[in-house]
Amino acid sequence: MAKLLSERDVVSARLLTLEISEDELALYVAALNYLLENASDELVDEVAGAYPDEVMAIRDDLNDLLDLDMLKNRDEQLIQEPL
Secondary structure (H helix, E strand, O other): OOEEEEEEEEOOEEEEEEEOOHHHHHHHHHHHHHHHHHOOHHHHHHHHOOOHHHHHHHHHHHHHHHHHHHHHHHHHHHHHOOO
8 A cells, every 4th residue: 555755845746755566556557558548638638637648658657667666676686596
């Protein structure tokens, strides 16, 4: 389950520092993919409160985090495995 670590307001945005699992992050990416692939642009805007290109950028950022986490985990496993 996601845990809120901190929050602060910067200009008109509320920035959150969260602790979430890799599985949760993957679920968020999958949900955004489903929305973008199956909904009209108007429905994406209505449901997400953002234009499709903004939702795609958010999805891509989350995907990048997920890819970094997977690479980190892979590297940690390689380091831990005996030669």
